[in-house]
Amino acid sequence: MSSIVGLIPVLAIVTIQLLLLGSVSSLNVTNEYLHHQCINSQGKYKKGSPFENNLNSLLRSLPTTGNLRTGFHDTSNGEGPNEVYLRRRCPGNKGAIIWYDQCLLRISTIHGYGKVDYDHKFYLSNPNKVSGNPLSFNKETSAFLEKLTYKASDTKNVDNLSMVLYAAGEKKLGTKNLYAMVQCTKDLAFNSCLACLKWILREFPKCCDGKSGGRVLSTSCNFRYELYPFLRT
CATH class of the missing domain: 3.30.430.20 (Gnk2 domain, C-X8-C-X2-C motif)
Known part of the structure; x- marks a missing residue:
């Protein structure tokens, strides 16, 4: 989902990726929080901005583990130069990563689909x-x-x-x-x-x-x- 240029910058593109074990899951059924990283280099968004509105809309539509059969999900909402891809626990950050025992969620202003992320690990x-x-x-x-x-x-x-x-x-x-x-x-x-x-x-x-x-x-x-x-x- 590449960025769309030349359009009025009123919407944001948000991509969310989840990594699950598919047909195999952890014995830890609580899916506990493990770690998170706020990507400060990607800047902040303002409260009530188009970016936040699109992000909130997309997070509300996030698929549940029940219908995430492939163990992976990548989606977007909006268009324009305000591209985004995961976020939580980092208020206002356009980029963030959160890991749980059985899944991860990532938002980023850089579209990393199909590319190895060598910058974030723990x-x-x-x-x-x-x-x-x-x-x-x-x-x-x-x-x-x-x-x-x-x-x-x-x-x-x-x-x-x-x-x-x-x-x-x-x-x-x-x-x-x-x-x-x-x-x-x-x-x-x-x-x-x-x-x-x-x-x-x-x-x-x-x-x-x-x-x-x-x-x-x-x-x-x-x-x-x-x-x-x-x-x-």
């Missing part, structure tokens, strides 16, 4: 450390996440001709089971998904060194691993 880690050899655990966990990365971004990974861009699995580590998943937003191509997942996997040493669980989330892709089941099919 990570969470399990406070518990692994028992035994942490170096060996790190190596095996990283290798398993990399294996899932290539599976998720494989051109053969389709469902009814639709790209899945998702993979999950479990692996035996000694007496324990390792559970992991990787995922990209469905606007990405296979090669873009692979690039995004490789990018966030480089954060593994920062988030997850010797930790029994961890996850890195951007607006374009994410990964998670734990020593307990955290997904519900």
Whole structure:
């Protein structure tokens, strides 16, 4: 949905993207808040402005998880140079991101559909450390996440001709089971998904060194691993 130029600047284009697990969801049915970022570089809008009116209208029409079958939604409302794409918890910000356990919502003045967002990410880690050899655990966990990365971004990974861009699995580590998943937003191509997942996997040493669980989330892709089941099919 590209910007429309040459029109009277009275309306805003708003794009909202949601990333859900589709047929797979978290065992955490409360979908708790995880993190948010206000994108101050994209400026503010005034109360009662056309931008705010279009944004509020679009947020009210946001699809529910019940009818969001593909796990991804991108929509717009309005036209003109006041382009926008997610927002919440950042009053007046034209750009914002909010992550929940099972979804993310993004508004931006930059149309990022089909492009990897390399500017916004964060990570969470399990406070518990692994028992035994942490170096060996790190190596095996990283290798398993990399294996899932290539599976998720494989051109053969389709469902009814639709790209899945998702993979999950479990692996035996000694007496324990390792559970992991990787995922990209469905606007990405296979090669873009692979690039995004490789990018966030480089954060593994920062988030997850010797930790029994961890996850890195951007607006374009994410990964998670734990020593307990955290997904519900």
